Amino acid sequence: MQIDKRASFGVFVSISLGLCVAQAANADNGLNALSDMFSYNGFGTVGIARSDTDQAAWIQNIQTYGATNNNFDYRTDSRLAVQGTVTPTQWLSGTVQALTEERYGPAMSTQLEWAFVMVKPLPDLSVRAGRMELPTFLISDTRNVGYANLWLRAPDEVYGQPIFDVYTGAAATYQREVGPYSMSIDVLSGTSISDTALAPGVQRRIIGHKMLGYSATLDRNGITIRVSRVTTDRTHEEYGITYPELSWSFDSAGVTYDRHNLVLQGEFIERRTSNPAINVNGYYFLGGYHLGKWTPYTMYSVGETIGGADGTIPFASMHVVSVGVRFDAFKNVDFKAQIEHATAYQGGTPFENQTTGFNNHGNIASFVVDFVF
Amino acid sequence: MNKPFLLLGCSLLIASLVRAGDLVVIMAPGSPPLSKDQVTNVYIGRRNDLKPLDLPASAAERDAFYKKAMALDAAQIKAVWARILFTGRGQPPRELPDEAAVKRAVAADPKAVGYIDKANVDSTVKVVLELN
Numbered sequence: 001m002q003i004d005k006r007a008s009f010g011v012f013v014s015i016s017l018g019l020c021v022a023q024a025a026n027a028d029n030g031l032n033a034l035s036d037m038f039s040y041n042g043f044g045t046v047g048i049a050r051s052d053t054d055q056a057a058w059i060q061n062i063q064t065y066g067a068t069n070n071n072f073d074y075r076t077d078s079r080l081a082v083q084g085t086v087t088p089t090q091w092l093s094g095t096v097q098a099l100t101e102e103r104y105g106p107a108m109s110t111q112l113e114w115a116f117v118m119v120k121p122l123p124d125l126s127v128r129a130g131r132m133e134l135p136t137f138l139i140s141d142t143r144n145v146g147y148a149n150l151w152l153r154a155p156d157e158v159y160g161q162p163i164f165d166v167y168t169g170a171a172a173t174y175q176r177e178v179g180p181y182s183m184s185i186d187v188l189s190g191t192s193i194s195d196t197a198l199a200p201g202v203q204r205r206i207i208g209h210k211m212l213g214y215s216a217t218l219d220r221n222g223i224t225i226r227v228s229r230v231t232t233d234r235t236h237e238e239y240g241i242t243y244p245e246l247s248w249s250f251d252s253a254g255v256t257y258d259r260h261n262l263v264l265q266g267e268f269i270e271r272r273t274s275n276p277a278i279n280v281n282g283y284y285f286l287g288g289y290h291l292g293k294w295t296p297y298t299m300y301s302v303g304e305t306i307g308g309a310d311g312t313i314p315f316a317s318m319h320v321v322s323v324g325v326r327f328d329a330f331k332n333v334d335f336k337a338q339i340e341h342a343t344a345y346q347g348g349t350p351f352e353n354q355t356t357g358f359n360n361h362g363n364i365a366s367f368v369v370d371f372v373f
Numbered sequence: 374m375n376k377p378f379l380l381l382g383c384s385l386l387i388a389s390l391v392r393a394g395d396l397v398v399i400m401a402p403g404s405p406p407l408s409k410d411q412v413t414n415v416y417i418g419r420r421n422d423l424k425p426l427d428l429p430a431s432a433a434e435r436d437a438f439y440k441k442a443m444a445l446d447a448a449q450i451k452a453v454w455a456r457i458l459f460t461g462r463g464q465p466p467r468e469l470p471d472e473a474a475v476k477r478a479v480a481a482d483p484k485a486v487g488y489i490d491k492a493n494v495d496s497t498v499k500v501v502l503e504l505n
Contacts, residue, residue, distance in 0.1 A: 041458055083459060095461035114461060123422035126462070133460060141460045148455035173462075175419060180410040182419040219419060220410065222444065259444045290446065328448040331430065372455050 040084045045146040047077035047368030055358035056351035058342065060156045075102035077153055077368050079144060081113065091120040099144065104197040113166060129170040134192060135215060136162040136230050138254030138267045146370030150263050150288050150297050150326055152338040153366070156350055157303030157318050158282040161271045162230070162250055164208050167192035171213075181220045186228075188213040198238050208232035209245065222259030228252045234273075246274045263288040263295070279306045288326075295326040304345075318350060319343045333371045340364050395491040396438055398502040399476070401483045407501045413443040415486055416466060417450075418457040425466035426475050426487040434472070438488045441504040 050072050051058045060076055079101035087093040099113040116130030133141040140162070143154035169190015176183060192208040215228030229252075233245040254267030264287050271280040280303055288297030304317030324338030344351045344360050351362060398412050407415075414420040416439075428435045430447065439445045445453070454465040469475050475487035480497040487498075494500055 039464065043455065043459055081459070083461070085461065085464070087464070097459075097461070116461065118461065120421065126421075128461075139456075142456045145455055145459045148452045148459065175421070177411065177414060177420060180408070182414045184419070219414075221413070258449060290449075293448070332451070334448075372451075
């Protein structure tokens, strides 16, 4: 069902404000057994983005509409999620999360993002089953939570590659201390469906069967190192035709450092398929420094097809340099401003709907407010 | 320097000395000691066998604890918990109103971990780590 986009945004803002007020009103209530068992939280972002070109739309992930110099696009970054958790016992919990954001259609839409049950048979082991986030890369599972990240938005050159955000299946996490380190091993198995637009109004459904994922994470003193691999047999449906399955894999190696006043983050990813023309490498480096409530940062991110030495495979790439600042304004609220210079070579995204004469460059200015409750 | 300013200066100095008072991590009597790394893992959701307890966000001891134990400020620790909470992997430490409540909760539950000013330690709890 499509909802008028202005109405949808109005509802989105009203719900955000309403929940913030409700949260403030409840803040002083004492804890009791019932509120210990049920909890709700949420996160959201309200933002605008504008580019300096009208010869192409600047688009993120699977979105259909993007920023140009004709509009302040609020759909690129705005989203709202509400999450409810029930914890009847220490070893059993259930979580649902609904997320409103722009996906492939012209209006923001709401869908049940996650619904899963978690069991902890041992203190070190948790098993989840249901519909969950797909942790393809280092921060895939929290990239929508603006407040949890320093950058204004996750670099699309890396985080736009997987297509799949959520999956239905089961996952196990084994987490324990090894000397001074904290170690976590994750495995998952399931199926994923992602709806995108082939063109405005024409749906393309991408399906990942036999999805398997493995990751290992090591932490100490604010340093996190993570390596992971997700594999799947991917097919897609468009105009009523189902295409043959191809093997896809996503590999990632990432590091974060967040200690004292310094924030550093870097990641290298590979997307490999049985069609060499769409194999992609991506990476980014992020650096920031806390100066009280202000954290200026800069990021360089690249995504590019591998290309062929003999020139038979077309080469496409995108490079983005960003400079921004995060301001931790109030409890649970931050403001961020970012300017980025994006370059797309040979038709690489993020520029879509290019007109003749587009020079493959664009500058994008963005401003957001992130909140959690 | 006139008297009111001198007094104000002295009170600020004393206040800062009091605020910088030694913090200790406590558990129920009989508990084994914890290392700084272990306390960090408990408080950032990387260890699930113990139950961390927090003081309110307005308490100076809370900021001092996260700074001393894991070199994180209030915004950084909130971001850490936002990551854990919004992946459905856990809930932030339970918040209690004051140090007396933390002491009572720790004394009553062998899995509970809290932090208080060293001056407030008594026989109902055991110091498992000193943060200087």
